Amino acid sequence: MESLTLIRPVLVKVKVTDNYKKNAIAELQDAIRRMEVDLQRLDYQEKRLTVDLEKKNPQGVAAARQHLGQERQRMEENRHKLIDRLKEVGELPLGSEVFYGKMESPVEIKVGDDWRRVLGVEIILQDGVITDIR
Numbered sequence: 001m002e003s004l005t006l007i008r009p010v011l012v013k014v015k016v017t018d019n020y021k022k023n024a025i026a027e028l029q030d031a032i033r034r035m036e037v038d039l040q041r042l043d044y045q046e047k048r049l050t051v052d053l054e055k056k057n058p059q060g061v062a063a064a065r066q067h068l069g070q071e072r073q074r075m076e077e078n079r080h081k082l083i084d085r086l087k088e089v090g091e092l093p094l095g096s097e098v099f100y101g102k103m104e105s106p107v108e109i110k111v112g113d114d115w116r117r118v119l120g121v122e123i124i125l126q127d128g129v130i131t132d133i134r
Contacts, residue, residue: 013097015126028086035079
């Protein structure tokens with residue numbers, strides 16, 4: 001066999017610019033607002049469900065409250081993670097590179113190829129434009 005085609009991981013990184021920070025902060029703030037709306041909706045559903053269950057199935061109230069409490073806790077944890085991420089983005093130094101995602105690409109290898117060339121691939125983005133492939 002002379003050569004072989006493999007699928008390799010490719011890291012995608014973003015160079016931190018003012019524009020990147022503004023966009024990332026706006027997206028995170030929007031996600032936090034949506035999460036807060038979802039929490040308010042959950043509060044409303046809990047009140048409605050409790051009233052309905054007290055009339056129809058009083059034994060089910062405790063189980064429903066427990067389920068809704070778990071859902072609220074999960075949503076609150078996600079909200080706090082978003083807030084933490086918002087703080088992290090605000091503190092990123094300009095010019096630094098941050099992980100954006102991971103992709104895969106095919107690569108053909110042959111006997112004698114440098115293995116580091118095969119695995120160590122990164123794409124660097126700056127304001128949505130590919131600026132480097134390493």
